[in-house]
Amino acid sequence: MLDVLKRLSVKIHGFRITVVEDSETQAFKLQVLLEEQGWEVCLFGTAEAALASLGDPRPDLILVDYNLPGIRGDEFCRRIRMNLNTRGIPLLMMTGSAPETAEIQSLDSGADGYVSKSESSDILLLRIRALLRESSATDAVLNTPDASFRRASILIIDDSPTCLASLSHELRNQGYQIKSAPNGRDGLREIEAQNFDCVLVDLVTLLRLRQAVLRSRWRIADRANYRDRDFAVRVWAEQR
Numbered sequence: 001m002l003d004v005l006k007r008l009s010v011k012i013h014g015f016r017i018t019v020v021e022d023s024e025t026q027a028f029k030l031q032v033l034l035e036e037q038g039w040e041v042c043l044f045g046t047a048e049a050a051l052a053s054l055g056d057p058r059p060d061l062i063l064v065d066y067n068l069p070g071i072r073g074d075e076f077c078r079r080i081r082m083n084l085n086t087r088g089i090p091l092l093m094m095t096g097s098a099p100e101t102a103e104i105q106s107l108d109s110g111a112d113g114y115v116s117k118s119e120s121s122d123i124l125l126l127r128i129r130a131l132l133r134e135s136s137a138t139d140a141v142l143n144t145p146d147a148s149f150r151r152a153s154i155l156i157i158d159d160s161p162t163c164l165a166s167l168s169h170e171l172r173n174q175g176y177q178i179k180s181a182p183n184g185r186d187g188l189r190e191i192e193a194q195n196f197d198c199v200l201v202d203l204v205t206l207l208r209l210r211q212a213v214l215r216s217r218w219r220i221a222d223r224a225n226y227r228d229r230d231f232a233v234r235v236w237a238e239q240r
Contacts (some may be wrong), residue, residue: 074109
């Protein structure tokens, strides 16, 4: 009940917007502009600081600069989209690039839109309001008990050490939390012990323990802590 009242209080007084901008002058101008609309503003100079702060309550929209030090704006957007608790937050990219380039950069990163830094304040506000309306209508932000920022977790099951190491390395570089198992039985024990957002299973491994994997999948999916969550099993075939 307290959580519901807290969220309602935010909506009554205005939207909460996170601004990720490394220029203090630009960030201050944005803060003044947005607060004049009655919105609550949180400023961050780096993507790392913004990611660390994401929790409950989550922002209603994130306005992020493309050219940030450290993690750039496009990578920041990808990490937001990979996270189950934050992927529904509208993202508006600010960029100084040419319109054609900016659109490609924004769409490729998972942002909902872009605005050039050379555009007027009126255009910026129009785009923000449009995204806020869409978000309010669809209620896209997931409301889970664990509202802190959490990377999606993946379990990889493969009896090939080479494939296991290669795939684990690639997915870690993309920001996922990875656990691995060298065979189906160890994989089942990992599934019993921890909640995963996705399980990648080698086709050969799956065929060896097909019935056990399927029985375990449905049994675990019926547990209370999985009742309201998506549990996906992905299978890939490999030419050996």
